[in-house]
Amino acid sequence: MAEAARKRRGRADEDALFDRELDHLPPEARWREWMHRVEATIFAAQEPVGRETLARIVGKGCAIELLIDDIREELRGRPYDLVAVAGGWKHLTRPAYADAIRAAVGGSETKADLTQSEVLVLMCIAYFQPITRAELSSFFGKEVSRDLIGRLRGAKLIASGPRSPTPGAPYTYVTTKEFLLEFGLATLRDLPDFEALEDAGLLSKEKLLTGDIPVGLLGQEGDEEEAKIDIVGDETF
Template structure:
C-alpha cells in the first residue's frame, strides 16, 4: 500500500512539473507546441497512441481531434500520414510509396501470411463475433480445422471470447487489436458492409452456406487451400 502511494505521489509530482496548459504562450504558439507534442509522441510510439495518452500532454480545453486535423493538413503533401487505427493514431507511409520502399529496403509484405481460407474464416469471425468453431463450421457447411483456428490465434488476429451459453459451453472467438492493425481499421464499425460485399460480387453468403469455399477439414484428406488470399477479398477489408 505504501509503495503504491509513493508511486502515485511520484506521478503527481511529474504531472505538476510538466506544463500541459502553456498559459504563458500566446494562442498560436501554444497550439503549435501542442501539435508538435502530439506529432512527436505518435512518431516515437511503436503502437497507435490513444486519446487518453495524448490528453496528458495538451491543455484540458484542447481539442485533440482539431489538433490531429491540423497535423494531417500539414502532412497532405508528404509521403506519410497520421492514420486513425486500432483506437489510436499512428504514422503510416502512403500506399503509393509501397513499391519504392520495397525496392529500396525490401519488406513491405503483409505482416501475417494468410491463406484464402484464413481470410474467409477471419472475415466471418469479424462480422459475427463472438462465434464458436462449431458455428463457423455450420456457416461454411464444412468443419473448420483446429489448426486453422490455431494459426489465426498464433498470429494474434483472434482470441478467445466468452463461453457460449450452448451445451458444453464451448469457447467463442473474437478479433483483436492486432486484427485492426493488420487491416488498417480503427474499429470494427469500419468493416465493409456485408451486403455491399455481396452486391459487389466479392462475397456470396449462399456459396458460404453451401460450403463451396475450400476450407481445411478435421480428419479429412482434403488439404487446406494454400493459395494466396484473393486480392479483391483482402482489398475489400482494407479502408
C-alpha cells in the same frame, strides 16, 4: 503496495509539474506547441496512440481531432501521414511508397500470409463475432480445424472471446487489435457494412456457406484455394 503507492505519487508529482495549458503562450503558439507534442508522441510510439494518452499532454480545452487535422494538413505531400487505426493514431507511410520500401528493406515483420480458406474464416469471425468453432463449421458446411484456428491465433489476428451460453460453454473467437492494424481499420465499425454488401450482391450468407466470397473485399487478391494472400493493409508500417 507501498512501492505502487510511491510510484503513483511520483507520477502525480510529475503531472503537476508538466504544463499542459501553456497559458503563458499566445493562442497561435500554444496550438503549435500542442501540435508538436501530439506529433512527437505518436512518432515515438510503437503502437497507435489513443485519445486518453494524448489528453495528458495538451490543455483541457484542446480539441484533439482538430489538432490531428492540422497535423495531417501539414503532412500533405509528405510520404507519410497520421492515420486513425486500432483505436488510436499512428504514423504510416503512404501506399504509393510501399514498393520502394520493400525494395529497400524487404517486407514488414508484421506481415502475415494466409490461405484463402483462412481469410474466409477470418472474415466470418470479423462479421459474426463472438463465434464458436462449431458455429464457424456450420457456416462452411465442413469442420473448421483447430489447426486453422491456431494459425489465426498465432498471427494474433484472433483471440478467445467470452464462453458461449450453449451446452459445454465453448470458447468463442473475436478479432484483435492486430487485426485492425493489419487491415488499417480504426474500429470494427469500419468493416464494409454487411447489409450493404448483401444488397449490392457482393456478399451473402449463402456465399459464405459455399466459400464463394470475393477475397478482394478485404483488399486482397487470390485465385486458388490455397494461394497465399498477403494481408498487410493499405498503409505501410
